[in-house]
Amino acid sequence: MxxxxxxxxxxxxxxxxxxxxxxxxxxxxxxxxxxxxxxxxxxxxxWITPPALRLLDLKPSDYPHTLQRFSSGSVVLGDRYYETDYGTTASYGIIxxxxxxxxxxxxxxxxxxxxxxxxxxxxxxxxxxxxxxxxxxxxxxxxxxxxxxxxxxxxxxxxxxxxxxxxEEIIVQATESETKLGADLLRTLTPYYGTTELFPEPDFFGYAWFVTKGDWVNIGIGRFSHRTKQLDTHRDQFMEQLRKLGRLKGIEDKIVPFGRHAYKLxxxxxxxxxxxxxxxxxxxxxxxxxxxxxxxxxxxxxxxxxxxxxxxxxxxxxxxxxxxxxxxxxxxxxxGPQKDTTMGRLISGLPGSVQTGVGTVICKSDYLRKKLIFEAAFGFEPVRDPVYL
Ligand SMILES: Cc1cc2nc3c(=O)[nH]c(=O)nc-3n(C[C@H](O)[C@H](O)[C@H](O)COP(=O)(O)OP(=O)(O)OC[C@H]3O[C@@H](n4cnc5c(N)ncnc54)[C@H](O)[C@@H]3O)c2cc1C
Structure with a gap:
């Protein structure tokens, strides 16, 4: 009983x-x-969005652990940063x-x-x-x-x-490493400490990230499985890009080994x-x-x-x-209902070079990056209620 x-x-x-x-x-x-x-x-x-905290009825002042306020995010193409700055909290990072x-x-x-x-x-x-x-x-x-x-x-x-x-399900394969290194050290590695640094994959079938939150750094990459032969190869290329940007200086032997996970969208x-x-x-x-x-x-x-x-x-x-x-x-x-949309069909029907071109234009345009990447896709939303700042 x-x-x-x-x-x-x-x-x-x-x-x-x-x-x-x-x-x-x-x-x-x-x-x-x-x-x-x-x-x-x-x-x-x-990374969690403002609605997530509201749905949990969880105010930042009631949360006793790491809660990084993100007021900006950047998209990195090659070695160029395209930053979108909200000037106020628009998203959060937790462990x-x-x-x-x-x-x-x-x-x-x-x-x-x-x-x-x-x-x-x-x-x-x-x-x-x-x-x-x-x-x-x-x-x-x-x-x-x-x-x-x-x-x-x-x-x-x-x-x-x-x-x-x-x-037929579309699965994302991802690999990630999260390490506590201390905020002081992390600040020496990136001028974008406490923000989300996003690195779209060259073919735009996934993206990588370097995110600093409090004392922690989170490095990872996710890609659609049907467009990926070897996720590790993509991760190694990304790590090389981070090395060139100085993001891994003195920390490579300290970061936690990468783990893997797959999930359905x-x-x-x-x-x-x-x-x-x-x-x-x-x-x-x-x-x-x-x-x-x-x-x-x-x-x-x-x-x-x-x-x-x-x-x-x-x-x-x-x-x-x-x-x-x-x-x-x-x-x-x-x-929304789970069915094929006109927009989805249009995008997936485009030739690869056109998809890459469209992706590049969106990343470089201040308006499109803000509206489509940070707001529509990543759920950034300037926080107005002072208790959630
Ligand atoms: C690399 C990567 C990065 C991501 N980054 C983000 C991000 O920044 N922001 C975001 O919003 N989402 C992100 N996601 C997605 C997010 O992690 C998941 O969507 C989220 O965790 C789903 O929550 P859940 O409660 O459904 O399941 P989970 O968090 O997966 O929890 C499921 C639980 O079930 C338990 N369990 C499983 N099988 C059994 C069993 N047989 N018996 C008992 N217990 C079991 C597991 O131990 C686990 O604790 C990311 C995913 C990956 C892979």
Missing amino acids: SNQYDVIVVGAGPGGSNAARHFAKQGWKVLMLDRQKFPRVKICAG RQEFDTFLARRAQASGVEFLEEVRIKSIERGDSPDALVRVRSEDGTEWTTKLIIGAGGTGCPVARQWGEKSK YDEVPRKLFGDRFMLIGDAAGFASKWAGEGIRPAIETGEFAARVGNAALKAQNLSANSLSPYKQLCDHAY
């Missing part, structure tokens, strides 16, 4: 923690499970191991039971509409739940089982987002934005949507697919 829950959330990333917290605040008995022990490293550049642990502990403080180092192996649902979901870990422990939230990111077991993943190949007694959120559902790969904010927001819909369904004692279908409507409303 004690192993029976109203809601089980698999995965304690930003999506899982936010969903779990919202369910617990409504008074449901919630269990959140993660295969790792927190704090855990999550491969991620760690995922700090941020995710903070959110998980905040969920616990709201009443969520959180078990770490528990890898979920199987999920079963009986045939009858009343049958609970049975969740089993690798070591054989078993729980039952009325509703399960798949928040396990790329490798989410709920998405694997019920998400109807397709081979929000595109025209959707996963099944919900069904009887389940919903998928965040990366498990493939919600990272198509142009920049922003995944933290969508994970947080879809977690909140799932909790809103799940709360009503639990109250109505009806957890059928039909009862959970408003979840997809909320996602479609916020992120």
Whole structure:
């Protein structure tokens, strides 16, 4: 009986923690499970947009860890910098191991039971509409739940089982290294300390970054897998570019080895987002934005949507697919339906040289870079509310 829950959330990333917290605040008995022990490293550049903090109802003054305010960003082509300066905070940088642990502990403080180092192996649902979901870990422990939230990111077991993943999905391959070197040292390496330095790939099928946040530097590169043979070759070319710019002076033997991760973008190949007694959120559902790969904010927001819909369904004692279908409507409303758009078709139909030419014009133009790269793709938004500065 004690192993029976109203809601089980698999995965304690930003999506899982936010969903779990919202369910617990409504008074449901919630269990959140993660295969790792927190704090855990999550491969991620760690840039978050102002809406992400607002959705979390998290004011900078209430956050006790690294929170770099970004008031400008640059796009680097060759050795030329094209900077967009907002003159005020327009985005933020966090360290995922700090941020995710903070959110998980905040969920616990709201009443969520959180078990770490528990890898979920199987999920079963009986045939009858009343049958609970049975969740089993690798070591054989078993729980039952009325509703399960798949928040396990790329490798989410709920998405694997019920998400109807397709081979046509567009996947981003990424590799990244994040190291604590101290702000004083980082300031000597770059005149753009405390900003986002973006390096579009020469063919524009991905981008690399050098981001300094507080005492930390994050270096990485992400590319569409269908346009990439060897990600390491692209990373090595990028590291050579950083060497020439002096960004790696004296730190190469200090930086943490690069890790790798792949994830699905929000595109025209959707996963099944919900069904009887389940919903998928965040990366498990493939919600990272198509142009920049922003995944933290969508994970947080879809977690909140799932909790809103799940709360009503639990109250109505009806957890059928039909009862959970408003979840997809909320996602479609916020992120648009997942179908091929005219703009997408037009862009992908252009010859490579034209795509590169258009990309270069956008990067060099002050107006287009600000509107299309920093605002439309990267979600920069000048912060007006003083409590979020
Ligand atoms: C290199 C790189 C850079 C990125 N940079 C940014 C960025 O700067 N800004 C941004 O917004 N997004 C960025 N993203 C995307 C972002 O990291 C993800 O979209 C985001 O983490 C999704 O959150 P989530 O809660 O859905 O899943 P996750 O954060 O992936 O959390 C999933 C959790 O589930 C757990 N889990 C998985 N399987 C199991 C299992 N079987 N049993 C139990 N637990 C399990 C995992 O341990 C993990 O803790 C980046 C991604 C990459 C790869």
